[in-house]
Amino acid sequence: MTTIARSVCPFDCPDSCGLLVEVEGGRAVKVRGDPAHPYSQGTLCPKMNGYDRTVHSPDRLLHPLVRTGRKGAGEFRRASWEEALRLVAGRWKAILAESGGEALLPYSYAGSMGLVQRNAGMALFHRLGATRLERTICTPAQGAGWSAVMGRTPGPSPDVVLDSDLVVLWGCNAVATSLHFARRAQEARRRGARVILVDTYANHSAAIADDVVLVRPGADAALALGIVHVLAREGLADERFLAAEAVGWPELRARALAEYAPEAVSRVTGLAPAAVEALARTLAAARAPFLRIGGGPSRYGNGAMTIRSVVALAAVLGVHGRKGGGCLVSTSTSAAFDLAPFTGEDLLPRPTRQVSMNQLGRALAELSDPPIRAMYVWGSNPAAVAPDQNAVLRGLAREDLFLVVHERFMTDTARHADVVLPATTSLEHADLYRSYGHYAVQRARPAIPPLGEARSNWDVSRALAAAMGLEEPLFRMSTDEVIELLLARAAPEWVSAAARARLDSGEAVTLAPPPGPRWRTPSGRIELLNRAEPEPLPRYLPAHADGDPLPLRLVTAPALYTLNSSFQERPELREKAGGMALQLGPAEAARRGLADGQRVVAWNAVGEATFVLRVREGVPPGVAVAEGVSWLAHAPGERNVNALTSQRLTDQGRGSTFYDNRIDVRAG
Ligand code: SF4
Incomplete structure (x- = not known):
């Protein structure tokens, strides 16, 4: 008999697509898109078509393993959960006694985007007084750039783009990274919109663009400010919008006119002055431009200032005031949920030191008093994804580093582990999902039982807490109880009682951002000039x-x-x-x-x-x-x-x- 379960794609992607999982005899036999999902509407990307092959891969880790060979050789023997937990807790207790909690380093990111499994180890490591990880590998500079101009103003719904007549994919390879936004851009194009890709190379999204503007890597801010220059010089800025809704236009205008003439911008961006002028005029001529800004431009040394400059450009164009116009960086719905009772900030005995996950190699080599002596990894594969790989691998290969990895597969990081613990896939555990590309949230229940002896991130965290003798009530809560806690404490203006009932039924529910001022900034306006920032005005910084x-x-x-x-x-x-x-x-x-x-x-x-x-x-x-x-x-x-x-x-x-x-x- 085939049953169908609803689920959510757990991967680090803004789309958080709805899934329908066909289950036969406890196996997921097919995973397809859920047509009822308000954003993904039944389609999945090529990665998730065939997710059942990931779930039932012959390479899944199904039992705890203990290292037998040298570090990194990938030689292990099978162990019971009881033995593995006893071994981990024993080593951690000894390290805590000798060196204190900061000798432990948790390392995790968005291997699963669900609020529970993604954040599963936080409370445990806070309670142990461990070194805290700055989980900043993705786009914190993007958020900083947005908030410098827009404060806490929520991004627009991606559906707005359907009414746009000019879609700009700025550093956003939507076909590869936000497929369902790409589909909306294509729909807008079918309705007559023009699509422009601004990027560093002609990637997959060039195929859905009318024009491709190639900018030198790291020079996006110069291009944005060069466009502002042309708009100001030619009287093309939306003066009425700026006068009513923004502060700092006279100052930004003066800077752009003085410093970002197309000839100067050309030297930085590699674009001909005429190309900068043409792009500015095209943007100004559009009825309702919609700028979708990707994460890439924020991953430079000047990333925050780059995003800030493009967001400022959107305001100068007045995109926010028009039907179909907008500027979308992120829609994170995480503000709807209060994670604090789950992540256990209050369990921290004192503010412990912090380590950037982007500087893991340095942390493993250089930290002292105490050095990192134990590391616990879930939802990430730092041996492959962290920068300066040779430094990371040298650190992971340290014989005196006690490394525990909770994983679905024998990744490069797991190969370096002393203890490998088998993890469930998203089809085997419950979670609560939000998105950073739209406003739908969804609760997923397990579609199939765990394979082998795999356990979820939260269940392992609870088991480790018990092995460490921790008795806080949080560590006795099941995943469902944690989800209930998060939903019970969700901001009622985001999650109404009716939305709650629909979430409980497994439906994806589109939340409306709570009512509030139009611009959630200290001044109540869009802040082209922001004196609270180290640099009051946007400008191009070298990479x-x-x-x-x-x-x-x-x-x-x-x-x-x-x-x-x-x-x-x-x-x-x-x-x-x-x-x-x-x-x-x-x-x-x-x-x-x-x-x-x-x-x-x-x-x-x-x-x-x-x-x-x-x-x-x-x-x-x-x-x-x-x-x-x-x-x-x-x-x-x-x-x-x-x-x-x-x-x-x-x-x-x-x-x-x-x-x-x-x-x-x-x-x-
Ligand atoms: S588009 Fe993103 S969220 Fe949707 S199935 Fe693919 S990876 Fe998952």
Whole structure:
């Protein structure tokens, strides 16, 4: 008999698609899109079509494992849960007694986006007084850039774009990273809109764009301010909107006119002055431009200022005042839920030290008093995804580091573990999902029982708390009880009683942002000038790599068939992705005597990695592109693109700077 269960895609993607899972005899036999989901409306991306093959992969970890070989060799023996928990708790107790709680480091991110499983270990490690992790690997600079101009103003619904006549995908490869926004952009185009892609190379989204504007990596702020210059110079800014809704237009106008003439901007962006002017005029002529800003432009040393400049441009165009117009960075609905009772900030014995997850290699090598002696990883694969891979691997290979990894597969990080604990997939546990690309939330219940002895992140966290002798009531709560707690404490203006009932039934429910002032900023207006910021006005800041001597700017872009290092367990997806490739334009390849398909080594001061070369027309001179994050086990040289990325941080938010590195390339 086939039953159908509702679920949600758990991966780190703004779409949080609704799933229908066909179950036969306790197995998920097919996963498809849920037509009733208000945003994804029944379609899934190529990664999730076939999710049942991930869930029932022969490579799933099904039992606890204890290391028998040298660190990183991947040699383990099977253990019982009882033995594994006893071993972990014993080592942690000894380390706590000798070195104190800060010798423990939890490391996690968005392997599962559900509020419970993603945050599962927080309370435990707070209670133990562990070093706290700054979970900043993705786009904190994007948030900082938005809030510098817009404060806490929620982003518009992505559905607004359907009424736009000019859609700008700014650093947003929507086809690969927000498929259902791409579909809406295509629908707007069918209705007559123009679509412009502003990016560093002609990626998959070029196929849905009428125009592709290629800007030099890290120079987006200069382009945005150059457009502001043209708008100001030619009387094309939305003066009525700015006078009524913004503060600081005279100051921004003066700066743009003085410093960002198209000729000056051309030198930074690589765009001809006429191209800057043409883009400005196209934007100004549109009835309702909609700017969708991706995460990529924020992953440079100047990331926050870059996003701030593009958000300011949107205000100068007056996009917010028009039907179909808007500027969307994120819609995070997490403000609807109060996570504090679950993450246990109050359990911290004192404010413990913090470590950036972007500087893991440095933390494992350099921290003292105490050094990191134990690390617990869930929902992340730092050996593959953290920057400065060689430093990370050196740290993980430390014989004196007690590493526990809770995972679904034997990832590069799990191979370095002392103890590996088997994790459930999203179909095997409950969770509560929100999105950062739309306003729907959904509660998912397990569609199938756990495979083997796999346990959910929260169940393992509870078991470890018990093994450590912790007695707080929180650690006795089931996942469902935690979800009930989160829903009971949800802001009633976001989650009404009616919405609550629909969530309990498993439906995806679109929340309306709570009523409030139009602009949730200290001044009550859009803040083009913000004196609370270190820099009161937007401006172009050089990127970190601008001063590096190597000739190619490396763009570590998202892939179509994998998501960070997720989905690498699926051979058919790896095959479609075409292996670990580095893309160069024809001129750069020819200059080095390199041909499509050959092995090449990319190198810089951080490290080197071996790729297959792909020569692509859409990659401009001076740029190299590596899409996706390969597992090291599949990488031709046992290093992936993060052997080339640095531990430098963004201007604000202490975010990652994955896109802000230079390399050169030679035959491999
Ligand atoms: S990865 Fe994104 S687009 Fe693909 S199914 Fe999941 S949420 Fe949807």
